[in-house]
Amino acid sequence: MHQSRIVITGVGLTSPNGNSLEEYRKNLLDGVARIQMIDMRYMGPKGAIGQVPAGVCDFDPKKHQTRKELRVGTRAGSIAIYAAREAIASSGLDFENYDKSRIGVYIGTTEHGNVETENEVYNISKFDYDTKFWTHHHNPRTVANNPAGEITINTGITGPHYTIGAACAAGNAGLIQALQMLRLGEVDFALAGGVSESIQSFGIFAGFKSQGALGTHETDPNKVSRPFDKTRNGIVVSEGGCIYTLERLEDAQARGANIMAEIIGYRINSDASDYVLPNPERQAECMHQALAVAGIEAGEVDIVNTHATSTPMGDIQEMKAIAEVFGDCPTTYINNTKSYIGHCMGAAGALELAGNLPSFQDNIIHPTINVEDLDPECALANLVINEPRKVDAVKVILNNSFGMLGINSALILKKFED
């Protein structure tokens, strides 16, 4: 069966350490993390406000939204709109004159609605839990398609929109969904990626804390997220968003688009084993199958982005899987982005990919930072630690993104060559 080649032609993003690809990439190369302590309801002693480390985005939401839109909508919607608008601008598409019914919006989310429901329960707690004070905005804010739907309302896109719930593999899943819809001919232009507003939900933090997976550091918020370091002790929850424009190659070429990369392989599979503990065997299988779809050997991959979230077990499990697939590949380098920006949940996969995409041009691999004492169980030979690494050429990137309930995803991108 002939399958169209699918390419990336634009990207818009907001991460804790950058509101454009340029700023974000520069900070990844310069080793600039940006995690801060924020106030969080109920996370202090006896239900008081406490402080937790978090990655917070500082984009200007009013750049693309009215104040009323901001009041009515959600933070996830706002992040999604910012990233989508920036992606459209980056793509160079003549958006105003483009047939909006032929554009699809596919946004990955880890979860959505926790923030809004928690806020409303808190709100009615001030009124003796009388539900007549419960906002009529609650349901449109919490429907699962909210972030994708807010993009369509803001932009006037009338093609399909929905979110893809895929835990922390959601960013990759959004891109895969868009690729499939483009190949099916359902749409001609796609906005795809992932978003997260999770830092506004105390429940996310409390859940990780109860699980023993919420990261801490005695003195420095920027060192809480330290994948592969021997002293790592958990996740930093962050917000963020990253949305790409995807097109069939022939359409992109016809309009003279700048092609950033081609998606040549992908795979999503399931551990079918545990709610939270990753399964290296299935992760390795996922990467192998993605390589098979791409029709390449493991040794042809130049960069493997790890999902590693800085949990004691999860990082080891993923490194076992990577060793199984790439153990004999001397020119395959391994890195990680969460050491700078924490875990952006639904946006993680898409943002981490964006951090590596410029390597196709500059042949520099950004490192993972905060590794002061490398855990021997994570010590793969080609792990790029603390300093960027210049190589002869970067032509293929494999982007891992895994999530709870045992969802694994691997996406393979190639430097575009006609």
Next chain:
Amino acid sequence: MTEDQVQQIVIDIINEIAPDEDTTGIKPEVNLRDQMDLDSMDFLDIVMELRKQHGIEVPEEDYPELASLKSCSDYLTPKFNAK
């Protein structure tokens, strides 16, 4: 409470829920929706804020009474004064 004061309360609520709108020149006799970009959800917001901030209940059958600033004050002033 005077009708002017009640109108100011409604304007304050509109400023809060529709912060992009210019409320300085609102004509009291003209429907609010003919002067500003307000939708049905915004009117529910006005009802909610009257309830939350002032303890005033507006039953659904009376929503049309909130059509203009003047009709708001005609309808709401006795309610404020009965509190």
